[in-house]
Amino acid sequence: xxxxxxxxxxxxxxxxxxxxxxxxxxxxxxxxxxxxxxxxxxxxxxxxxxxxxxxxxxxxxxxxxxxxxxxxxxxxxxxxxxxxxxxxxxxxxxxxxxxxxxxxxxxxxxxxxxxxxxxxxxxxxxxxxxxxxxxxxxxxxxxxxxxxxxxxxxxxxxxxxxxxxxxxxxxxxxxxxxxxxxxxxxxxxxxxxxxxxxxxxxxxxxxxxxxxxxxxxxxxxxxxxxxxxxxxxxxxxxxxxxxxxxxxxxxxxxxxxxxxxxxxxxxxxxxxxxxxxxxxxxxxxxxxxxxxxxxxxxxxxxxxxxxxxxxxxxxxxxxxxxxxxxxxxxxxxxxxxxxxxxxxxxxxxxxxxxxxxxxxxxxxxxxxxxxxxxxxxxxxxxxxxxxxxxxxxxx
Amino acid sequence: xxxxxxxxxxxxxxxxxxxxxxxxxxxxxxxxxxxxxxxxxxxxxxxxxxxxxxxxxxxxxxxxxxxxxxxxxxxxxxxxxxxxxxxxxxxxxxxxxxxxxxxxxxxxxxxxxxxxxxxxxxxxxxxxxxxxxxxxxxxxxxxxxxxxxxxxxxxxxxxxxxxxxxxxxxxxxxxxxxxxxxxxxxxxxxxxxxxxxxxxxxxxxxxxxxxxxxxxxxxxxxxxxxxxxxxxxxxxxxxxxxxxxxxxxxxxxxxxxxxxxxxxxxxxxxxxxxxxxxxxxxxxxxxxxxxxxxxxxxxxxxxxxxxxxxxxxxxxxxxxxxxxxxxxxxxxxxxxxxxxxxxxxxxxxxxxxxxxxxxxxxxxxxxxxxxxxxxxxxxxxxxxxxxxxxxxxxx
Numbered sequence: 111x112x113x114x115x116x117x118x119x120x121x122x123x124x125x126x127x128x129x130x131x132x133x134x135x136x137x138x139x140x141x142x143x144x145x146x147x148x149x150x151x152x153x154x155x156x157x158x159x160x161x162x163x164x165x166x167x168x169x170x171x172x173x174x175x176x177x178x179x180x181x182x183x184x185x186x187x188x189x190x191x192x193x194x195x196x197x198x199x200x201x202x203x204x205x206x207x208x209x210x211x212x213x214x215x216x217x218x219x220x221x222x223x224x225x226x227x228x229x230x231x232x233x234x235x236x237x238x239x240x241x242x243x244x245x246x247x248x249x250x251x252x253x254x255x256x257x258x259x260x261x262x263x264x265x266x267x268x269x270x271x272x273x274x275x276x277x278x279x280x281x282x283x284x285x286x287x288x289x290x291x292x293x294x295x296x297x298x299x300x301x302x303x304x305x306x307x308x309x310x311x312x313x314x315x316x317x318x319x320x321x322x323x324x325x326x327x328x329x330x331x332x333x334x335x336x337x338x339x340x341x342x343x344x345x346x347x348x349x350x351x352x353x354x355x356x357x358x359x360x361x362x363x364x365x366x367x368x369x370x371x372x373x374x375x376x377x378x379x380x381x382x383x384x385x386x387x388x389x390x391x392x393x394x395x396x397x398x399x400x401x402x403x404x405x406x407x408x409x410x411x412x413x414x415x416x417x418x419x420x421x422x423x424x425x426x427x428x429x430x431x432x433x434x435x436x437x438x439x440x441x442x443x444x445x446x447x448x449x450x451x452x453x454x455x456x457x458x459x460x461x462x463x464x465x466x467x468x469x470x471x472x473x474x475x476x477x478x479x480x481x482x483x484x485x486x487x488x489x490x491x492x493x494x495x496x497x498x499x500x501x502x503x504x505x
Numbered sequence: 506x507x508x509x510x511x512x513x514x515x516x517x518x519x520x521x522x523x524x525x526x527x528x529x530x531x532x533x534x535x536x537x538x539x540x541x542x543x544x545x546x547x548x549x550x551x552x553x554x555x556x557x558x559x560x561x562x563x564x565x566x567x568x569x570x571x572x573x574x575x576x577x578x579x580x581x582x583x584x585x586x587x588x589x590x591x592x593x594x595x596x597x598x599x600x601x602x603x604x605x606x607x608x609x610x611x612x613x614x615x616x617x618x619x620x621x622x623x624x625x626x627x628x629x630x631x632x633x634x635x636x637x638x639x640x641x642x643x644x645x646x647x648x649x650x651x652x653x654x655x656x657x658x659x660x661x662x663x664x665x666x667x668x669x670x671x672x673x674x675x676x677x678x679x680x681x682x683x684x685x686x687x688x689x690x691x692x693x694x695x696x697x698x699x700x701x702x703x704x705x706x707x708x709x710x711x712x713x714x715x716x717x718x719x720x721x722x723x724x725x726x727x728x729x730x731x732x733x734x735x736x737x738x739x740x741x742x743x744x745x746x747x748x749x750x751x752x753x754x755x756x757x758x759x760x761x762x763x764x765x766x767x768x769x770x771x772x773x774x775x776x777x778x779x780x781x782x783x784x785x786x787x788x789x790x791x792x793x794x795x796x797x798x799x800x801x802x803x804x805x806x807x808x809x810x811x812x813x814x815x816x817x818x819x820x821x822x823x824x825x826x827x828x829x830x831x832x833x834x835x836x837x838x839x840x841x842x843x844x845x846x847x848x849x850x851x852x853x854x855x856x857x858x859x860x861x862x863x864x865x866x867x868x869x870x871x872x873x874x875x876x877x878x879x880x881x882x883x884x885x886x887x888x889x890x891x892x893x894x895x896x897x898x899x900x
Contacts (some may be wrong), residue, residue, distance in 0.1 A: 163827070164823065164826035164827045165825075165826045165827070165830075165831075165832050165834075166822050166823055166825065166826030166832065166834050167826075167834075168828075182588070191554065193819075195819065196818075196819050196822050196834065196850060196851065196852075197851060198835065198845070198849070198850055198851035230819070231817075231819025231820070231822075231823065232818060232819040232822075232851070232852050233852070261661075297776040304643070307838070338823060339822075339823050339826060356527065410805070410889075410897075411897055413899035414831065414893075414894050414898055415897065415898070417682075417894060417898055418897075418898025419898075422626075423591075423627060424588075424591050424734075425626070427561050427591050427627075427734075428559065428561055428590075428733060428734050430561065431559040431560045431561030431562075431734060432558070432559045432561075436560075436561075436563065437560050439560075439561050439562075439591070440593065443627075445731070452591070454593070455591060455593055456591065456592060456593035456627070457591075457627050457628070476535025494894060496810075496891040496894045496895060497804075497892060498894075499809050499812060499889060499890060499891045499893075499894055500808035500891060502806055502810065502813075503809055503810070503812055503813025503814075503815065504806075
């Protein structure tokens with residue numbers, strides 16, 4: 111049998127990957143923390159990525175998409191503090207210059223570099239500082255955490271996760287880093303994520319497996335319903351392990367990594383006090399299940415109730431009602447964890463005290479059973495707190 | 506020429522309408538305020554209404570829709586404190602009993618009464634108190650304000666507006682009351698509104714004119730993106746003036762009333778500190794203009810920025826980007842009042858200080874010019890404050 115074991119190393123857990131970071135003072139002009147990271151594969155890779163579906167795409171997203179089509183990717187350069195979004199033609203030139211400087215520093219071609227930026231929108235990149243910083247990054251086998259920290263914005267902890275997978279042919283490794291925090295919505299979050307593996311995966315299957323895995327992880331999380339201009343998930347496979355896992359084995363390992371990082375992003379959402387798994391089940395269709403789950407997860411009123419530890423089910427049913435999903439009010443049940451709060455569309459006999467205990471926890475599950483069909487959908491979300499508003503009053 | 510003059514009287518401004526209210530202690534069991542109102546036409550009316558499009562509809566919405574189809578409407582009974590929503594078959598019986606008691610008290614048939622409820626969801630109606638209250642309501646020509654106050658929930662002021670319209674044939678009057686405050690979204694708000702007129706309007710035109718007017722008023726407002734189970738706008742015309750205005754004249758008078766009441770609802774949104782008119786213009790299609798305007802108005806991040814007096818345009822462009830509307834980033838302009846904050850997708854030369862002054866005002870306008878077509882759409886919305894979250898932590 112195949113075994114998966116959690117290991118240290120993050121984006122450098124896989125053989126042949128090194129990472130590092132440095133401080134450029136990108137946001138404030140003063141160097142107070144690392145804000146520029148590089149991840150480098152010592153050998154050739156197959157590479158793929160999924161990007162934001164926002165029609166307003168940041169310059170680094172456009173440049174990375176271009177390089178993915180034409181180049182043999184070897185490295186990713188990432189920065190926090192400035193998203194290089196809504197920056198026009200000069201923003202495009204800046205993203206290209208970041209790639210070119212990284213290529214020079216590593217002895218590669220510009221088209222072999224992917225670029226990710228996160229931070230403020232609409233502000234020009236401080237290019238002199240960035241171009242000075244790039245050659246100063248020291249790449250090491252233990253550089254993952256430094257890189258994970260450098261890409262944090264309002265994140266409160268660095269996000270890394272890695273696995274060693276034992277197959278009957280031998281072992282391969284997979285791991286990644288991510289950042290999240292604000293502007294988090296399915297399709298995708300304001301988030302950056304780089305996953306590396308030393309498994310051998312051809313380009314075609316790599317593309318498909320990443321798309322599917324993102325669908326079941328990062329596209330299921332929502333904090334505030336806002337979708338960013340910069341969202342990027344990159345997957346690099348350098349084959350250094352010599353192992354060619356079956357598509358199913360690789361998929362399950364990748365899912366472990368993407369889902370772990372996605373959950374970390376939700377738990378670290380701005381001002382979050384609850385992590386809520388919302389499941390809509392027995393919906394009439396897959397699309398209905400998704401619509402209903404996302405309407406609940408994005409409802410301002412539902413999220414405010416959770417912040418107050420209030421197991422308010424009327425607001426949940428109300429959200430399902432306007433989601434566009436088919437619903438028969440008289441057959442809908444709603445649960446907090448295992449306890450029914452509403453049965454067949456009316457209040458249950460569960461003591462409110464017990465429901466309040468659940469809704470006041472740091473983590474709980476809300477299940478809506480529509481009893482109309484067989485489709486289900488799960489999203490991971492949070493409450494909406496006064497702290498969230500305070501953090502987003504402006505920059 | 507026709508002249509419109511603002512007059513006192515609200516829902517009793519039109520000849521032949523009386524109103525009143527009483528206290529039943531619906532929310533708490535103790536009578537501390539009026540919470541039950543009746544509006545009555547002394548003569549026959551033509552009547553129409555628009556209801557929430559939420560698939561979860563409160564019992565009074567279902568009963569009122571039924572009575573509208575079959576009855577010759579003469580009165581409306583309204584209560585605050587309990588929405589009679591998600592209350593199952595017993596909720597339907599309760600709404601019917603409210604109509605029956607009102608009919609008995611006024612010497613009418615049950616099918617001649619419309620019912621509106623607003624307040625908590627999922628809690629049974631305290632029927633003994635309500636049935637005792639209904640015959641205690643004293644109906645007078647000056648009862649509009651008392652009725653407007655009785656239907657308030659978290660509203661901070663009573664909402665009334667009325668007009669006298671002079672046509673070449675003579676004068677007619679039109680006026681209404683409304684309540685709003687939370688769960689406000691287009692299609693429609695958590696809001697109740699009753700408009701009365703003494704103009705002569707046949708049933709067919711009445712239906713059409715209300716639908717159109719609601720589309721351009723209540724369906725353009727959004728506070729929190731949540732659509733309630735109880736939204737109702739009722740229009741009663743009793744013809745007591747003897748005047749048959751042209752459709753155009755009546756439409757413009759009705760629009761004045763519905764738009765005035767809609768703006769009051771937005772200004773009185775829970776925890777609101779800014780009233781923002783969002784216009785998207787030169788969109789590729791009407792649907793695009795609407796999508797983009799609503800995405801801006803419902804963006805948690807945009808609304809938080811406004812609460813902080815931050816003229817953040819990156820978040821606005823981001824919201825347009827994910828709205829589904831066509832956008833060419835390099836041709837989009839964004840304005841705060843008359844001042845450009847972004848021109849052709851990049852930051853303008855307007856001093857940030859001046860933009861901040863506008864974004865810190867109690868009322869301002871945000872315009873997004875997409876330069877792709879001829880369609881435009883306006884919505885009225887608010888910021889999202891810590892106070893809003895505090896008010897919605899639970900009941």
